[in-house]
Amino acid sequence: MKKIITTIILILPFVFSISAQVKKKAAAVKAAPSSVNALASITRGKAVYTQSCIACHQADGGGVQGLNPPLSKTEYVLGDKNRLINIVLKGLNKDVEIDGEVYSNPMPPLSHLTDQQVADVLTYVRNNFQNKASAITAAQVKGVRAQK
Amino acid sequence: MKKAFITSALLILAGMLGSFRFEKGSGVKNEPINAGLKLPAGFEANAIAENTGKPRHIVVTKEGDIYVKLQRLVNGKGILFLKDENKDGKFEVQSAFGNYPGTGITIKNGYLYASSDQEVFRYKLNDKEEVIDPLNPEKIITGLKAGRQHQTKSIVLDNDGNIYVNIGAYSNACQEQDRGLRSKGIPGCPLLDSAGGIWQFKADKQNQSYPEGIRYARGIRNVMGLDWNQQNNCLYVMQHGRDNLNSSWPEIYDTKQSAELPSEVMYRIKKGDNAGWPFIYYDHIQKKKIIAPEYGGDGKKEGSKEYIDPIVGFPAHMAPNGLLFYTGNMFPERYKNGAFVAFHGSWNRSPEKQAGYFVVFVPFKNGQASANWEVFADGFSGLEAVMVPKEAQHRPCGLAQGPDGSLYVTDDVKGTIYRIAYNKK
Numbered sequence: 001m002k003k004i005i006t007t008i009i010l011i012l013p014f015v016f017s018i019s020a021q022v023k024k025k026a027a028a029v030k031a032a033p034s035s036v037n038a039l040a041s042i043t044r045g046k047a048v049y050t051q052s053c054i055a056c057h058q059a060d061g062g063g064v065q066g067l068n069p070p071l072s073k074t075e076y077v078l079g080d081k082n083r084l085i086n087i088v089l090k091g092l093n094k095d096v097e098i099d100g101e102v103y104s105n106p107m108p109p110l111s112h113l114t115d116q117q118v119a120d121v122l123t124y125v126r127n128n129f130q131n132k133a134s135a136i137t138a139a140q141v142k143g144v145r146a147q148k
Numbered sequence: 149m150k151k152a153f154i155t156s157a158l159l160i161l162a163g164m165l166g167s168f169r170f171e172k173g174s175g176v177k178n179e180p181i182n183a184g185l186k187l188p189a190g191f192e193a194n195a196i197a198e199n200t201g202k203p204r205h206i207v208v209t210k211e212g213d214i215y216v217k218l219q220r221l222v223n224g225k226g227i228l229f230l231k232d233e234n235k236d237g238k239f240e241v242q243s244a245f246g247n248y249p250g251t252g253i254t255i256k257n258g259y260l261y262a263s264s265d266q267e268v269f270r271y272k273l274n275d276k277e278e279v280i281d282p283l284n285p286e287k288i289i290t291g292l293k294a295g296r297q298h299q300t301k302s303i304v305l306d307n308d309g310n311i312y313v314n315i316g317a318y319s320n321a322c323q324e325q326d327r328g329l330r331s332k333g334i335p336g337c338p339l340l341d342s343a344g345g346i347w348q349f350k351a352d353k354q355n356q357s358y359p360e361g362i363r364y365a366r367g368i369r370n371v372m373g374l375d376w377n378q379q380n381n382c383l384y385v386m387q388h389g390r391d392n393l394n395s396s397w398p399e400i401y402d403t404k405q406s407a408e409l410p411s412e413v414m415y416r417i418k419k420g421d422n423a424g425w426p427f428i429y430y431d432h433i434q435k436k437k438i439i440a441p442e443y444g445g446d447g448k449k450e451g452s453k454e455y456i457d458p459i460v461g462f463p464a465h466m467a468p469n470g471l472l473f474y475t476g477n478m479f480p481e482r483y484k485n486g487a488f489v490a491f492h493g494s495w496n497r498s499p500e501k502q503a504g505y506f507v508v509f510v511p512f513k514n515g516q517a518s519a520n521w522e523v524f525a526d527g528f529s530g531l532e533a534v535m536v537p538k539e540a541q542h543r544p545c546g547l548a549q550g551p552d553g554s555l556y557v558t559d560d561v562k563g564t565i566y567r568i569a570y571n572k573k
Contacts, residue, residue, distance in 0.1 A: 054499055055496055105296070109325070
């Protein structure tokens with residue numbers, strides 16, 4: 001009996017961590033866009049990415065060491081949507097530190113893109129390069145653009 | 149029930165042990181032939197040091213020891229001194245000093261010169277060319293402009309007591325909105341008064357800044373590789389050309405043209421020269437100086453004749469980070485007085501394949517390129533083709549010549565230092 005209790009105590013943390021992982025995954029799947037609209041947005045976003053982003057951020061979203069920041073699994077891409085939308089609309093002219101590496105090339109504003117194009121390219125980026133996050137809508141971009 | 153628990157506990161334990169053993173077992177390493185480099189027949193390469201951080205420029209003393217400048221501090225230090233004490237072909241770090249990161253390092257007339265992004269220091273050497281007092285260098289130059297791009301300072305000395313420093317332009321093409329879509333050039337590009345050129349200072353005077361310096365040449369966007377040619381007593385520089393022709397001017401340049409233009413150029417620099425950035429760029433396909441789109445260009449209109457012509461026009465974006473005129477006696481005769489250029493490798497060619505990531509050789513005669521350039525050392529990236537820069541295993545950066553005539557190359561990805569030698573057979 002003692003043995004069984006010891007075993008249970010030993011195993012318990014693993015069971016918890018596994019169930020936590022399953023829960024996390026479920027949440028991620030829920031957040032990822034699955035509607036037909038979102039999938040169409042991702043497809044259109046790829047075209048915007050190829051025209052406006054690929055030269056600096058690269059085909060794999062990996063960026064360039066010391067110059068252009070990566071887009072895969074970073075807080076800038078997966079975190080606050082308003083901040084992310086603003087980076088596209090207003091550019092970014094300050095050093096960015098990601099995983100101990102500093103990136104310093106300036107990014108120009110891409111405010112010439114339509115609300116839909118910004119939404120599409122960000123939804124594409126948030127669901128590529130090992131990212132899995134919710135879609136960004138044209139209405140959200142419009143809201144951020146209207147703020148200033 | 150009891151059995152099942154014990155079994156699962158055992159399985160989990162076994163899995164943990166297995167993963168530990170796997171990690172331990174992966175430490176074994178075989179050294180590849182020529183340290184993974186492809187070289188012309190008769191040459192061989194060795195990795196003489198690895199994992200040194202981010203080494204940029206490098207200099208070898210007359211004793212065969214090495215000083216290397218680090219782009220990022222390691223344990224608070226930015227210069228490494230390496231020596232191969234037991235002569236086994238592997239160099240060990242003997243000491244580290246200089247609490248500033250940077251790029252430039254060179255030796256002249258009994259002093260080691262090294263740069264941060266705003267300053268240049270010098271350290272007195274003993275008769276073995278070892279730094280006597282690493283804690284107390286003289287500050288030769290201070291207060292140089294350093295933006296968030298092209299901020300590195302490369303240095304070289306002439307034979308008349310002068311030091312030359314590159315001050316890179318903190319802009320891509322001097323647009324009103326840097327790298328912006330259809331953004332026009334700022335009239336006259338005022339930043340050229342204190343950047344975008346080569347400045348000359350006295351090699352032995354302390355605390356010089358712009359008022360004490362001379363703007364030796366202007367209209368040069370950014371230089372990392374530079375060297376003094378001892379044959380014709382003249383400065384040569386490699387310019388990093390502009391980026392983003394397509395993303396800024398999609399109506400004039402398609403992505404393919406943007407990947408191929410403008411040329412990365414080698415200039416021979418005389419006092420007062422103007423190379424024309426940002427108003428023109430060199431197109432090595434048309435063999436013409438073309439007006440930049442920011443200043444009214446359409447990809448065809450030729451720019452003013454007042455701007456100097458390049459000595460060599462290489463393909464675009466390959467990032468020439470090191471230049472060295474070979475004066476040694478180890479390599480075959482045709483290499484003597486020719487130029488080696490270390491191309492760090494491109495990023496601004498996407499979606500096309502990247503280029504560079506190699507060291508090239510340009511044969512020279514009397515200070516002029518006498519034949520086409522050729523790839524000398526390739527294979528740094530470890531890839532057949534580099535599509536994205538991040539995947540390159542190594543990227544060549546700095547060049548130096550050893551007292552025996554061997555060539556040293558730094559890599560700032562993994563911190564490998566290569567020695568390339570010629571074997572007479």
